[in-house]
Amino acid sequence: MIMNQRYAQSPKEVATLGTAELRASFLLEDLMQLGQFNFTYSHYDRAITGSVVPVDKPLELPGYENLRSDFFLQRRELGIINVGGAGTVNIDGTVYEVNKLDAVYVGKGSVSVVFSSNVATDPAKFFLYSVPAHKEYPHQLIKKENAIPTTIGSKDTANERTIYKYIHLEGAKSCQLVMGLTVLSTGCVWNTMPAHVHDRRMESYFYFDVPAGQVVFHLMGQPQETRHVVVQNHQAIISPPWSIHSGGGTSNYGFIWAMAGENLVYSDMDAVAINELR
Numbered sequence: 512m513i514m515n516q517r518y519a520q521s522p523k524e525v526a527t528l529g530t531a532e533l534r535a536s537f538l539l540e541d542l543m544q545l546g547q548f549n550f551t552y553s554h555y556d557r558a559i560t561g562s563v564v565p566v567d568k569p570l571e572l573p574g575y576e577n578l579r580s581d582f583f584l585q586r587r588e589l590g591i592i593n594v595g596g597a598g599t600v601n602i603d604g605t606v607y608e609v610n611k612l613d614a615v616y617v618g619k620g621s622v623s624v625v626f627s628s629n630v631a632t633d634p635a636k637f638f639l640y641s642v643p644a645h646k647e648y649p650h651q652l653i654k655k656e657n658a659i660p661t662t663i664g665s666k667d668t669a670n671e672r673t674i675y676k677y678i679h680l681e682g683a684k685s686c687q688l689v690m691g692l693t694v695l696s697t698g699c700v701w702n703t704m705p706a707h708v709h710d711r712r713m714e715s716y717f718y719f720d721v722p723a724g725q726v727v728f729h730l731m732g733q734p735q736e737t738r739h740v741v742v743q744n745h746q747a748i749i750s751p752p753w754s755i756h757s758g759g760g761t762s763n764y765g766f767i768w769a770m771a772g773e774n775l776v777y778s779d780m781d782a783v784a785i786n787e788l789r
């Protein structure tokens with residue numbers, strides 16, 4: 512089996528892309544399909560962004576020819592967040608109950624990872640993000656209730672939002688994976704505004720709980736050369752290290768952020784003043 516692949520592009524090249532080319536390069540539209548895995552391998556930090564939705568039978572993480580490994584996690588670690596109904600993740604025989612917005616860290620070397628839904632009519636929807644790893648860290652279930660929330664922004668500027676950090680320097684341990692999620696308050700639509708870049712890390716943004724008929728205008732590009740991609744519910748954006756990643760929605764919503772690169776420090780960001788954006 513071969514997984515989708517996206518090459519890395521330079522800021523200069525991205526500045527010339529039209530809507531369709533931009534979407535083909537950075538938007539993942541095939542996530543959360545019932546009864547299957549979907550993965551895309553990005554050449555930015557070799558991060559794999561994907562999903563699995565088990566319905567009436569458990570689904571085991573398969574191997575892929577692109578990885579040239581004996582099994583998926585032979586040289587990789589994996590972060591999981593469930594955005595659907597209750598489910599389980601079985602890692603080499605240890606079973607974790609994973610409710611909506613709970614996360615699991617799966618360490619390098621795990622041979623069998625099996626995903627199940629508790630109720631087929633309300634299936635678990637697992638967002639998956641995997642990056643190369645050099646060392647085995649213990650598997651860990653991180654309940655949403657135990658991720659200390661931080662509320663930032665303000666209702667006056669329509670950007671009040673609560674950030675839940677799961678896998679990072681002060682949370683669940685990993686080699687290079689940093690992951691969590693952000694929920695916008697009712698009436699607030701702007702994520703990550705003011706925006707930032709972090710040349711040391713790529714990032715994937717996966718949008719969830721976008722109400723039917725609503726969209727998010729995801730902003731990307733260098734701060735002085737911005738572009739937008741219109742994103743629907745359960746779609747993701749691959750964000751290059753040099754790119755801002757921010758968005759304005761037509762309603763409030765949530766998004767998972769997942770990063771890989773130089774360090775595990777969540778706050779390692781270079782902020783961009785709003786009036787410097789172009």
Ligand SMILES: O=C(O)C(=O)C[C@H](O)C(=O)CO
Pocket residue numbers: 672674692693702703704709714756768770777780
């Ligand atoms: O709402 C925000 O601001 C975020 O959630 C920012 C992301 O966590 C991020 O981009 C981390 O680098």
Ligand SMILES: [Zn+2]
Pocket residue numbers: 707708709714756780
């Ligand atoms: Zn970021």
